[in-house]
Amino acid sequence: MKIDLVTIFPGILEGPFKESMIKRAIDQGLVEISLVDLRDYTHDRHHQVDDTPYGGGKGMILKPEPLFEAVEDLKAKTNEEHPWVILLTPQGERLNQQLAHDLSCKKHLILICGRYEGVDERVRTALVDQEISIGDYVLTGGELASAVLVDAVVRLLPGFLAEEASVNESFTEPLLEHPHYTRPPVYRGMEVPPVLMSGNHAEIARWRREQSVRRTYERRPDLLDTSILMPEDEIILNNIKKKES
Numbered sequence: 001m002k003i004d005l006v007t008i009f010p011g012i013l014e015g016p017f018k019e020s021m022i023k024r025a026i027d028q029g030l031v032e033i034s035l036v037d038l039r040d041y042t043h044d045r046h047h048q049v050d051d052t053p054y055g056g057g058k059g060m061i062l063k064p065e066p067l068f069e070a071v072e073d074l075k076a077k078t079n080e081e082h083p084w085v086i087l088l089t090p091q092g093e094r095l096n097q098q099l100a101h102d103l104s105c106k107k108h109l110i111l112i113c114g115r116y117e118g119v120d121e122r123v124r125t126a127l128v129d130q131e132i133s134i135g136d137y138v139l140t141g142g143e144l145a146s147a148v149l150v151d152a153v154v155r156l157l158p159g160f161l162a163e164e165a166s167v168n169e170s171f172t173e174p175l176l177e178h179p180h181y182t183r184p185p186v187y188r189g190m191e192v193p194p195v196l197m198s199g200n201h202a203e204i205a206r207w208r209r210e211q212s213v214r215r216t217y218e219r220r221p222d223l224l225d226t227s228i229l230m231p232e233d234e235i236i237l238n239n240i241k242k243k244e245s
């Protein structure tokens with residue numbers, strides 16, 4: 001996969017891809033990530049990327065010309081038929097695991113990081129394939145949002161994770177994770193549940209499943225509304241509800 005990030009602050013994005021798992025994915029050749037400085041696509045002395053809004057009002061708007069030229073240049077340099085152009089903006093469709101999975105199937109993503117009060121509307125209508133937001137809060141720009149998107153997408157690429165880990169996990173499965181413990185068995189008086197040290201794998205699996213269902217019910221009941229539970233999970237859930245009443 002190839003990912004281009006178009007931004008006026010490439011410095012913000014230099015850190016996130018230089019460490020840990022995403023770095024490894026880059027080193028392994030699973031993904032190629034390029035930071036593209038929008039100012040490289042200006043032609044004036046001041047490298048102006050923004051301007052005041054027609055009709056008045058506060059704030060600055062990203063100009064269309066540098067964005068069009070940057071994206072067209074990136075498209076001209078790729079072998080891909082149709083690179084997928086995404087604008088990161090609070091007005092976009094909300095990122096979730098399904099969307100991350102859909103994007104992980106694309107061969108080439110071009111991510112435009114929005115800034116200031118917004119971007120010229122002609123960029124949205126004529127250049128962008130999809131607008132994406134990472135949640136209902138306001139950031140100063142799309143850079144951090146694009147780093148979140150890249151992280152969520154790259155970890156789903158084939159060969160990134162051991163098969164089991166990526167599939168059997170919160171939000172692919174409809175349930176939240178059960179609690180985890182490691183050594184020591186007692187820390188500051190807090191004990192590891194004995195079942196986890198029993199060596200009885202069937203018992204451990206049952207305990208974990210119960211904890212997952214309980215956690216989901218307590219913290220994210222909305223996930224239970226939309227997911228199809230296995231019959232064993234329905235029984236666990238009914239027991240939890242019975243004990244409550």
Ligand code: 6GU
Nearest residue numbers: 088089134135137139145
């Ligand atoms: Cl993509 N951009 C900005 N500026 N704020 C956001 C966002 C994006 N997603 C959530 N908040």
